Amino acid sequence: MKFLAELQAVEKIFPHTNHSKDRLKALGNLLIGRAVKSGSKVLDDINLQVRAGESLAIIGANGAGKSTLLKVLTGVLRPTSGTVTVNATVAALLELGAGFQDEFSGMENVRLKASLLGLTRAELNEKIEEILAFADIGESIHEPVKHYSSGMIVRLGFAVVTAVKPELLITDEILAVGDESFQAKCIRWIEEYLAQGGTLLMVSHSMYQVQKLCQHAIWIDDGSVRMSGDVFPVTQSYLAWHEQKYAKELQLARNESGNGQYLIKSFRIITDKIEETPLYTIGEALRAEVIINQPDEQMPVMLFGLVRADGTPIYGVSSDQEGVSATKVSENLCRYRICFNDLSLLPGSYSLRAHAMDPQGLRLCDTQELAFIVTGASREMGFVRLPHYWED
Amino acid sequence: MHKNFTLVRELVRREIRSRYLDSLSGLAWLVIQPLMLLLIYGFVFVIIFKAKVPEANTTGFLPYLAIAFWPWTAFSDSVLRSVNSVTTNAGLINKVAVSAEIFPISMVTATFIMHSIGYLSVLLVISLFGIDIHWLGLLPSIVVLIFLYGLALALGLLVSSLNVFIRDLEHIMPPLMMLWFFGTPILYSISLIPDKYQHWMRLNPMTEIVDSLRGFLLWGEYSVNLTLVLTGFSIGLLLIFSVWFFRRLSPRFEDFF
Numbered sequence: 179m180k181f182l183a184e185l186q187a188v189e190k191i192f193p194h195t196n197h198s199k200d201r202l203k204a205l206g207n208l209l210i211g212r213a214v215k216s217g218s219k220v221l222d223d224i225n226l227q228v229r230a231g232e233s234l235a236i237i238g239a240n241g242a243g244k245s246t247l248l249k250v251l252t253g254v255l256r257p258t259s260g261t262v263t264v265n266a267t268v269a270a271l272l273e274l275g276a277g278f279q280d281e282f283s284g285m286e287n288v289r290l291k292a293s294l295l296g297l298t299r300a301e302l303n304e305k306i307e308e309i310l311a312f313a314d315i316g317e318s319i320h321e322p323v324k325h326y327s328s329g330m331i332v333r334l335g336f337a338v339v340t341a342v343k344p345e346l347l348i349t350d351e352i353l354a355v356g357d358e359s360f361q362a363k364c365i366r367w368i369e370e371y372l373a374q375g376g377t378l379l380m381v382s383h384s385m386y387q388v389q390k391l392c393q394h395a396i397w398i399d400d401g402s403v404r405m406s407g408d409v410f411p412v413t414q415s416y417l418a419w420h421e422q423k424y425a426k427e428l429q430l431a432r433n434e435s436g437n438g439q440y441l442i443k444s445f446r447i448i449t450d451k452i453e454e455t456p457l458y459t460i461g462e463a464l465r466a467e468v469i470i471n472q473p474d475e476q477m478p479v480m481l482f483g484l485v486r487a488d489g490t491p492i493y494g495v496s497s498d499q500e501g502v503s504a505t506k507v508s509e510n511l512c513r514y515r516i517c518f519n520d521l522s523l524l525p526g527s528y529s530l531r532a533h534a535m536d537p538q539g540l541r542l543c544d545t546q547e548l549a550f551i552v553t554g555a556s557r558e559m560g561f562v563r564l565p566h567y568w569e570d
Numbered sequence: 571m572h573k574n575f576t577l578v579r580e581l582v583r584r585e586i587r588s589r590y591l592d593s594l595s596g597l598a599w600l601v602i603q604p605l606m607l608l609l610i611y612g613f614v615f616v617i618i619f620k621a622k623v624p625e626a627n628t629t630g631f632l633p634y635l636a637i638a639f640w641p642w643t644a645f646s647d648s649v650l651r652s653v654n655s656v657t658t659n660a661g662l663i664n665k666v667a668v669s670a671e672i673f674p675i676s677m678v679t680a681t682f683i684m685h686s687i688g689y690l691s692v693l694l695v696i697s698l699f700g701i702d703i704h705w706l707g708l709l710p711s712i713v714v715l716i717f718l719y720g721l722a723l724a725l726g727l728l729v730s731s732l733n734v735f736i737r738d739l740e741h742i743m744p745p746l747m748m749l750w751f752f753g754t755p756i757l758y759s760i761s762l763i764p765d766k767y768q769h770w771m772r773l774n775p776m777t778e779i780v781d782s783l784r785g786f787l788l789w790g791e792y793s794v795n796l797t798l799v800l801t802g803f804s805i806g807l808l809l810i811f812s813v814w815f816f817r818r819l820s821p822r823f824e825d826f827f
Contacts, residue, residue, distance in 0.1 A: 192825055193822075193825050193826075195825065195826050198736070201735045201736065201826060202735065202736070204735065204822070204825075204826070205732075205735040205736070205819070208818060208819055208822055209815075209818060209819070211818075249664075249824075252667045253667035254663075254664065254665065254666065254667050254824065255824050255825075256821040256822065256824075268667075270666070270667065272665045272666070279584070279588075281588060282584070282587075282588075286584070286587075289580060290580050290581075290584060293573070293576045293577050293579075293580045294577065294662075294666050294668060296573045297576075298572070298576055299576060299579075
């Protein structure tokens with residue numbers, strides 16, 4: 179099996195460059211051919227293969243090393259050690275406006291960008307109409323780029339890439355800019371490109387886009403691969419990790435802010451199941467209990483929400499809508515219990531969220547979340563099983 | 571390789587345009603500017619200083635100066651502009667996989683193209699004023715100018731890559747080039763230098779370059795000169811060294827921007 183691109187044991191260390199002494203030392207080391215080994219390590223033992231026709235997402239928190247990884251892959255950066263092999267024509271959009279010069283017209287910049295992406299003058303002349311049509315910025319193409327909005331620059335940059343049609347397309351968080359309709363246009367183009375056998379490697383913080391466009395995902399954490407494989411488990415674990423991190427921060431903030439609030443004291447799923455993340459099958463009952471701090475005589479409002487692991491909301495219900503009030507358990511504690519007696523969720527990872535709100539049901543005071551999994555084999559699509567029957 | 575060629579062509583176009591884009595008459599300045607300079611030098615050196623060199627009794631001082639001065643300007647301008655050529659394109663080098671050497675190469679090339687146009691127009695005007703320019707000498711002159719281009723390229727590669735690591739180069743280079751200018755027989759002739767210093771000046775490749783140009787274009791002496799061959803040869807060696815030097819450093823440029 180031939181890979182379009184392969185990274186083997188790639189390590190990248192950025193040398194210290196703040197002091198002129200460091201710079202001179204580095205210069206000397208480079209000239210005599212000695213590797214610089216001290217500095218900040220950004221990538222550590224990365225192994226990665228990109229197969230033809232695959233669409234691969236690189237996800238990870240800010241500063242995890244995603245962009246550095248792309249730069250190493252595209253040859254912008256040379257790794258400190260390890261090997262990078264690329265057997266394909268590559269177009270990388272590490273930043274859409276890269277290489278655009280302010281003083282020059284959009285047209286001039288398209289020419290330069292096209293030659294940066296390896297298009298010859300003849301090829302460009304052939305495709306210029308197509309590029310302008312895709313960018314769709316009208317007569318502004320003859321205006322200097324400094325008068326462009328960021329959206330217009332993005333349009334132009336992406337339009338040039340559509341004309342190049344590389345074997346491997348590498349994008350870094352580019353779809354975040356541009357208006358809705360242009361984003362939709364780009365996504366449609368990428369989908370078409372993938373359908374025609376193109377290969378995509380993208381960095382994105384939008385799990386929606388990642389799941390929509392990619393089959394596989396790699397989760398980079400602190401410079402090394404934390405998880406890789408099919409896009410859904412990887413993105414779900416990644417999101418869960420974020421939720422946990424956020425919950426920890428919330429817990430810290432809560433400890434600092436002290437009492438006098440309707441805070442959740444405990445939240446548990448009532449179950450005799452032994453797994454850490456309880457497993458359910460479709461149609462089982464899911465019971466949960468939440469105990470809330472109650473600093474005064476008023477009763478807080480409770481809102482329960484069911485979400486998919488990626489955060490997509492499925493169902494939410496609040497106590498005041500249904501005229502339910504809390505049960506007092508001690509002088510300053512009260513309790514809500516809920517039972518979803520026919521859990522009609524399709525197999526997948528889910529979370530149950532408990533939101534404690536003030537007695538008026540207006541202000542959110544506290545949130546906690548518990549994960550659970552629905553197992554089973556089902557060919558139904560979507561998140562829930564709706565009651566239905568087939569008619570003659 | 572082909573991609574880099576297209577890129578250099580595009581960058582050269584861009585550089586030439588950017589220098590003349592905002593001016594009213596645009597590219598006309600390529601011709602007007604050198605002619606104005608020629609006028610000023612004529613006034614200062616011929617009328618005020620009454621400058622004379624023994625070799626230029628028949629032609630006058632101004633053609634003697636002009637023939638050496640424009641190639642020098644092209645050379646010095648190329649090297650000085652190259653100093654920043656990599657660092658100012660850091661944004662691009664950081665985002666796109668591109669061989670960094672295209673930046674000094676296109677800067678030197680663009681500067682040489684622009685000054686060649688100026689040089690030709692100056693030669694034309696000089697001959698219109700009745701000075702006998704040996705146009706046949708243009709052919710060997712082109713070889714000499716290619717040597718000069720090679721020297722500018724070599725130094726451009728060296729200074730542009732060094733400047734990534736040692737930013738002080740931007741401040742050191744202009745006075746150094748000024749020193750070089752006065753160390754080259756452009757405003758004077760080497761025969762005015764005491765004999766014992768003359769062989770030191772011969773070590774300067776620019777001395778051979780400007781003297782050959784004068785020989786070819788002004789006196790019509792087309793004989794092959796061993797020193798010139800040697801100069802070309804050493805420039806070739808220097809160029810090979812500069813390319814090695816640049817490529818040694820360029821993979822790590824991104825780490826030091």
